Amino acid sequence: MNERIKELAEQADKEAFPHGSMAWMQTFAELIVIECASICYNSGLKDPDTHAQNLMFHFNIDNCRNDK
DSSP: OOHHHHHHHHHHHHHHTTSOHHHHHHHHHHHHHHHHHHHHHTSOOSSHHHHHHHHHHHTTGGGHHHHO
């Protein structure tokens, strides 16, 4: 398994405990999407903020839909 994925899984363990496996899966998935959005921000794309926001919006991370 990729080292960064392992780190995100460990972070999900810390954040989701003791709420159960569904909370863990939700947290883990959100951490992966946030990681992807940070790649957008740092990618050198013409408009990285828009790409990252679209990704966050698509997965409704941090209540992003409410911000739009």
